[in-house]
Amino acid sequence: MISAVVMSEPHAPLELRSFARPELEPGAILLRTLGSEVCGTDGHLWKGQLAGVPYPIIPGHVSVGRISALGPGEAPRDVDGVPLRVGQTVTFLDVYGTCGRCWYCTVGHATTRCPERKVYGVTLSASDGLLGGWAEYIHLKPGVHVIPLPDELDWRAFLSGGCGMPTALHAVTLGEIAFGDTVVVQGAGPVGLCAAVLAQLRGAGRVIVVGGPEARLAAATRFGADTVIDIGSTTPEERIAAVREATAGRGADVTIEATGVPSAVPEGMRLTRDAGRYVIVGQYTDAGETTFNPHLDLNQKHLDIRGCWGSDVGHVYRAVQVMARYGRIFPWTDLITREYGLAEAQAALEDVAAQRVVKALIVPRQT
């Protein structure tokens, strides 16, 4: 029997349940889980803040495993087109079922808005099987996009970015950072920290992280932020003044929002220079409205604002390549504060919610 953590409904204590080993269809894959991240979204799931979640679920959307078995028939292929083999260490895109046929997939080229997409660990139900990462094994349905980890990328290193890395990679790509730009990142959680790293890998001239608490700001500094600004001890006006002072009075060339707090958005507009670019990636749940001045904050500023939703195969594929290549410069695993067994999942959830840890992993078979 296979053990998995089950979130039966919002606010209920997580449980360990046993599942039968699944029968694999042609094209399916069984992964023995090496690790799965604990993400802010898991906290939102537990608090019931996301719509359309088919509880009970097995949480855990970004995971790494070793291929334990393949379904009958021709071996499924990885994103590069190479047939997969038992024993390989792989990750996979948590988004499953993007249809490739709807208007958003074919005409709009906005696949993260495809209405058919489901997400492992979020919108796939435990009633349908081992479709989440906080489990000894994960059942990859036919068509799941699989990406092997290169030898030079340890699985823990990859998970230390978690879903924050492809999310930040999507946001930073939309930010279109130019060489030498000053980049402000609002928020020092996993998405913000990954954005601060990736801004350096776009040749930013200066990276300023605005956030807290202190442990996260220390991580930002360790990962190369030139300046950190503690939101706990500054006013919005002080933060705006500090960024302007660092930029000959102009403001940031590019700002990346990764906070989840509505009031961060008008502040971010003001942190950004005229004709700059502002990417909103942190407003993942509905936390209410905010106010702004369309003349001053947007029109006269000639400001470009981009909402950024979700990530897709390319973002995860590219995140893997980047993390494998730049581990010499960025000590990824330093982001991991603690690893938890399956039985400790409730503690992991609470530690993440309380911001006691930077990145927490669920590791089913700790060694």
Added chain:
Amino acid sequence: MISAVVMSEPHAPLELRSFARPELEPGAILLRTLGSEVCGTDGHLWKGQLAGVPYPIIPGHVSVGRISALGPGEAPRDVDGVPLRVGQTVTFLDVYGTCGRCWYCTVGHATTRCPERKVYGVTLSASDGLLGGWAEYIHLKPGVHVIPLPDELDWRAFLSGGCGMPTALHAVTLGEIAFGDTVVVQGAGPVGLCAAVLAQLRGAGRVIVVGGPEARLAAATRFGADTVIDIGSTTPEERIAAVREATAGRGADVTIEATGVPSAVPEGMRLTRDAGRYVIVGQYTDAGETTFNPHLDLNQKHLDIRGCWGSDVGHVYRAVQVMARYGRIFPWTDLITREYGLAEAQAALEDVAAQRVVKALIVPRQT
């Protein structure tokens, strides 16, 4: 002596004053004015709603004239590099003095944010001479960018677009309309009408104009709008529903805001489809704040919003080419409701403010 309309201070009645014929510096040009537009901005100037205006001013920023005299020395050249000649019918970029040296000019490539720029008829003072279009003659300082009107473009036809045409051309360019896109234009004033025309000249599949009053909506229809929605007789919810119904439930691919009303902005976000684009060009003066929901309206929508400020040489140059080429399809002069002599400038201002006219021209020597 040369007659010119002078706005001595906000709210004061416009006056006719006499000016001496200016001495031309090398590179300067004296234009005999054929016509000058009356624009919504002139109303803002009269109400004192713009900062930094050096009253007294001669209003009139977009104008056409015949070259009456050239300064001594080598003849100045038009934008194509051809030397100018007395007798040519030309327009010119109202923005004067963009420095070409500051960070915004050289690194940011955002010349409309250059701090040195002044505007004929807006931020150049009557104390310094004939630096506005509501006058018998206009003094073009050395370095003003001059664009001859092609033979096939009548001067009245060009002025019927006024500054709305280059402004809309800038906004529609930022909108990056794809062939077949549904475009919603919020606002049926000169900028909105020009945007509705230009959307067709980007191959839009459907153009929907949301605005009023009825005369302007009739103009929108005459200029090719597929659908008009009267804001006077509909609620925001009804407008959003109408646009969704026309687009298989998705919303507009591209929305252009040209209203000046802050509450139009959150409505425009909701009129636009997920992963669509929304250009804000109408929030030209500070009319206060508005509220929106960053999660629903921006982040989850994967929406791209672009503030659009001012226009530059290229926009006017391109507007001239487009209006000359597509006069066969669009009867530009139909936009002109009435022409006013210099002595009737006050009436022109009031008719525009009251939206009694679509486009009003000041024509110093009516024939």
Added chain:
Amino acid sequence: MISAVVMSEPHAPLELRSFARPELEPGAILLRTLGSEVCGTDGHLWKGQLAGVPYPIIPGHVSVGRISALGPGEAPRDVDGVPLRVGQTVTFLDVYGTCGRCWYCTVGHATTRCPERKVYGVTLSASDGLLGGWAEYIHLKPGVHVIPLPDELDWRAFLSGGCGMPTALHAVTLGEIAFGDTVVVQGAGPVGLCAAVLAQLRGAGRVIVVGGPEARLAAATRFGADTVIDIGSTTPEERIAAVREATAGRGADVTIEATGVPSAVPEGMRLTRDAGRYVIVGQYTDAGETTFNPHLDLNQKHLDIRGCWGSDVGHVYRAVQVMARYGRIFPWTDLITREYGLAEAQAALEDVAAQRVVKALIVPRQT
């Protein structure tokens, strides 16, 4: 029994063969063919100039039909997500089987380079059924992308563009024409003529068509080209001089190549201005090498050259919207020189190859 034209092998006379009515799988569609275009590619197929063609084939890749029957189960949906119904008039993307899983589909976002794609009438075999348009009925396999024609777009009007319209739409999109640009189109066949039309629907300031013979140049003029240059009576130097003269000495802002002749490519580089853009869409078959000077023609020119291969769902969907919307301005059906019955297909092929017609249609049941 169902009649279809079969090309059994290169150079062999076309034959009429009878096929049984196909059994429809779930998700499949049977179309009663209204018409199918004859395209230059059909000539290449007959001459054996394309690799990987599984003769025998039923030619005809862009077609329109009426839905005659749907496979069992849930009705397939059109690109907008609306369930299809018997009796609807539709076209479909000839490209079938794009995998949505390979690197080009998911990471490279270059779906026209997906190795799995097959094309109706080109790389699908008559041995596998009614998989081409020159037939009384066409069998759409499950997953073929279907686009209904709007009421305002007559099926003949849509076919008058043929595959030239989405191909040109792709090329013109890559050309990134700005308002007022001078656009040169090399070639006056269906792709070139469609490009000349679409350039106007991007607001080009001047459209120059370089090609021949006279009948095609006359069509170019009827469809709005400002200037036509006959390649039969001019030298490359004369053509370059003519374009420079029309553009203040600079050359075209954007050039679209649609000729199939290798020597057109270096000429096109020289027809284009410094820092302009040049799209190569006509080099569809291997017609040998050509020479150019990388310093003069490319590097010092700061020239941008874009090869353009194939088209995808979005291009056909957008072509349908554009043709439906702008039929008021462009009399599409004027492009059709002649319609041929199934039994006349050989004559159609020869008329197209000899450039005796602008656009030829196969119409199975002429009325």
Added chain:
Amino acid sequence: MISAVVMSEPHAPLELRSFARPELEPGAILLRTLGSEVCGTDGHLWKGQLAGVPYPIIPGHVSVGRISALGPGEAPRDVDGVPLRVGQTVTFLDVYGTCGRCWYCTVGHATTRCPERKVYGVTLSASDGLLGGWAEYIHLKPGVHVIPLPDELDWRAFLSGGCGMPTALHAVTLGEIAFGDTVVVQGAGPVGLCAAVLAQLRGAGRVIVVGGPEARLAAATRFGADTVIDIGSTTPEERIAAVREATAGRGADVTIEATGVPSAVPEGMRLTRDAGRYVIVGQYTDAGETTFNPHLDLNQKHLDIRGCWGSDVGHVYRAVQVMARYGRIFPWTDLITREYGLAEAQAALEDVAAQRVVKALIVPRQT
């Protein structure tokens, strides 16, 4: 008196001449030269391979100096708008006189194609004064764009990139490298090495340098290239095979050409994957023609090729920011093989031409 190196005509030995200290106009600056690079272009100048050079000239286009004196009146400002002061260490854009008024400056936004631009050390004559960097002092005319070096960027470190750094920055920007891309750089001279570094600062997943001789390839490796391929010991076919093998058979996502050899261009097309991007920056002089196959190499490949000419204020400004920020990772001064006094300029020229050095500097007052 001020010593300067003068190139009186092509192929003539360089001479040391004495110049009077120049009288400074308002806005002018006198720099005491700290150092000036020796660039491949200087070899081209000496061989008479560039058109329009007003011999005699003082070579040296990219230089660093200390501000020795300012012209009368208001102090000129740096690119950030800050007034300059005597004693500051600065560099400047060698391109002088870009007009800001012609079509290329205002409409085309292609300032490197402005016909008015002159270049210090290249197209400004020694007859007009100290207008090149191989001199004890440099006379910056009013309007030259000046950029102070930040404290953390030693002047030698900045010069070790020389004009190769802004040139490569321009090329790499046009390359639009995405995170994780495989980038091939053709050429291991200063432009190629800088491109290899900058590709890493765009987050490339793999950087492959194709070039020679061995000393330069060793530098490429020291500066982070993942793979180097020696052109001396491989055939084009072997190089293409090596790149394909490293990329799952596809080829490079982005290729940057920095060789000056025409035959490198068709090879580069074949090194690049379908739908990839190829930037041509090294074909700086006319070295003749080359051949390619438009169908295979361009159209079917869906390849994007971009010629890249010159650089502008933004490129130098951004190069300064990037070099200041990433000196922790890249040991810039390792690129400098040797420094030469003014009297040794001829030897410097010959060492560069013979590729005996990676980067050579002229240092007027060696300490």
